[in-house]
Amino acid sequence: MFEASISELAEGLRTGRWTSRSLTEEALRRIAEIDQSGPGLNAIAEVNPDALWIADALDRELRETGPRGPLHGLPVVVKDNISTAGKMHTTAGSAALADFYAPQDAEVVHRLKQAGAVILGKACLSEFAYWVARKRKMPSGFSSRSGQVVNPYDPQLDPSGSSSGSAVAVAAQLVPFSIGTETNGSLVSPARNNAVATIKPTVGLISRSGIIPISSMQDTAGPMGKTIADCAVVLDALWGKDELDPATLACPDHFDFAGALNRGVAGFRIGVLTFDDAPQDELENTILEQARQILVQQGATLVPVSLPQGRLNNLPVLEHEFKNGINAWLGSVRGCIAMRTLDDILAYNRRHAQTCLRYGQDLLESSNRTSGTLREADYLRQRLALTRQTRTEGIDRLLKEYQLDCLMTVKITGYAPIAGYPCAAVCAQSPDQGTPCSVLFISTAWSEETLITAAHALETKLRTRHAPIFQ
Secondary structure, three states: OOOOOHHHHHHHHHHOOOOHHHHHHHHHHHHHHHHOOOOOOOOEEEEOOOHHHHHHHHHHHHHHHOOOOOOOOOEEEEEOOEOOEOOOOOOOOOHHHOOOOEOOOOHHHHHHHHOOOEEEEEEOOOHHHHOOOOOOOOOOOEEOOOEEOOOOOOOOOOOOOOOHHHHHHHHOOOOOEEEEEEOOOOOHHHHHHOOOEEEEOOOOOOOOOOEOOOOOOOOEEEEEEOOHHHHHHHHHHHOOOOOOOHHHHHOOOOOOOHHHHHOOOOOOEEEEEEEOOOOOOHHHHHHHHHHHHHHHHOOOEEEEEEEOOOOOOOHHHHHHHHHHHHHHHHHHOOOOOOOOOHHHHHHHHHHOHHHHOOOOOHHHHHHHOOOOOOOOHHHHHHHHHHHHHHHHHHHHHHHHHOOOOEEEEOOOOOHHHHHOOOEEEEEEEOHHHOOOEEEEEEOOOOOHHHHHHHHHHHHHHHOOOOOOOOO
């Protein structure tokens, strides 16, 4: 059922082929049979106990007044670092936050509800969005609260992170779409490894209010779906200004993401991006050439361009930004949670080491050694240098120098997330065909419509995504 597109599901609801209740029941059945038993994917951290009642109310509204939009009545899961008021916890996968109930919805959840979506549950993630441990290599998709997310194509294949549960939930057809977050590849990487599509928006297109943070400069939520077409429809419901997130105040006043799907790439100039210091990969070269041919056939001009890949080390700045952000977030929910600062989380983890320190917590500790004030000269110089490298000397330079609409690559790169720029990813090789691969489209701020047009033009000809098969 959930292999159908969002537009097909919406049409089925309108014509009475199914109801929001039947879709929600199907999602719950699949969670029971595929996620929590059977292959045991462990993509879902928690289910909303009110989901069926919400679906019933939306069915009644559909009968009496019609749909609010294309998401009306559709079940969705949101990553467990996104606040949901009511009867579900918000934990970022941390056992230290396991008892926290958010006092109000994140803005992105509020907008999903306004659009008529059924918030079915919370998706598992790499703990604190993969900001706990690196030295001992915490696996992607692992959290002390929920355990390990499993790739639906092969349990030995990395589900990737940190939005692993959000990606697996869509790939395994538990829900038609999901919401994840990205700081530095946490949407596009799990999208690749689980053969789904995603749009990592410009920072500020979607409000971050109510989302447990890593970086005020790089964090964003974004949709995950089977196709870019589905992601575009979801994005139309999520974007917009929010006084609680100053990054959104620069957002333009008009977008039509679904409308961008069918504009075509005739006249587009697209840079085929490779990296000077990256090893050549035969599969990636083959996929890039196939994509180039498809887009040329549709009237685009493809131009080879390159950037240096190896000098983008943003770990030190993220350490500063995480401490600043997590302490501010904990302060904003004081009285609702026992943890007051990052110190408290570290202490909790040490007291419950068997559960919480399986892979250590070196990232949390190194972050806590910073002041959290974001005033240090080294931090400021490094952040400004990274912005310059990725924007004015990186993406923007290529777009201007070669008069390009966007860039296309198969390498997951730090340029877009560090710059705060958008990226759209489509499945180019499904894991059941061999090594999973995506084609990524990147451009400057607020260029999501351009990326959607280009990605959709490629995706409709590739048709490479295959749903996983469960025995």
